[in-house]
Amino acid sequence: MTAPLVTTARMKRRKNPVPLGLAMMTIVFLGAISTAWFGHYRINLTPSEPLGLWRIVKLDRPVAVGDLVFICPPQTTTMHEARARGYLRSGLCSGGVAPLIKSVIAVAGQHVEVEAHVSADGRLIPSSSLVQLDGQGRKMTPFPGGIVPAGSVFLHSPFAGSYDSRYFGPIPEAGILGLAREVLTYAP
Template sequence: MTAKLARAGRLLVPVFIVLALIAAAPHALGKTFLINTTPSVPTGLYVRDYSASVERGVIVAFRQPQAARAYLGDTLGFPGDALLLKLVAAAPGDVACREATGVRVGGALRPIMEADPRGAVLPQWRECRMLASDEIFALGGHGASSFDSRYFGPVRDSDVLGVYRSFVTW
């Protein structure tokens, strides 16, 4: 019996060490790893790529823009400090233009909705302009139903934490 307990103890100690490291990781690593549970990008675990720059085609994490907070908090119940993961669709110097049925970015018309599937009215970005040197236009991957720059407008560089790559998706 003691041999079984000793063997179990040898197995449990590394498990507890790993669990302790995982629990301490957010404090030690900051925002190195993010878990995405929304359909904007594939659900899963994302890791920050400190060597990558923010450019068209990469996934970035950013703080909620002011224009998005009421909908995200009051309607969807997101905490105010929840980060958003989206694909950079337009970079400084690119044009983003609201049209009657969508937002045109990079020549492609991205559809919009007036209300979400629950019937809640979505904020509407209604501009047509070139992005400033400190702005990006961020889109999710699921058509009009992704809550992204089509609804809250460009994202400022100062709100972008960095570029993230999928580590494990499910």
């Protein structure tokens, strides 16, 4: 009598591979996430730069104008407000936000003017016009401009709706994780 029960139990296991399949998919998914994280890969889901897979490459020299970087924003009142407004995505930087992908347009000692457009040391930055209101109709307060302090960078993205230094000002270069390199991206 026990032989047919054993056979029936084996048949039931073969007919329902879902738990094993889910377990295997979970292991593969977690392995991919671990490999991506420790391999310094990130997925960009914001329109500030092309969407898709990016890699953080170690910056083994001083940051320079023109560098496209991954940077963790500082925990300031301005960044807390930006997080509350939904400008910053969730991530593993301090404050629970994702790193930003932005271009460095000015470094310490350079003069930045923020008016209708942004200029750095008198050089007009393309695609740098300011908006008065965000997508929800809330007032946007631009940074007043000035000299970039020591140990800081001024960041920009050419995307018109980007939240960058036009609004939050210079931020500490200590937050730079590395250079941003496209791996597999799509620019809509």
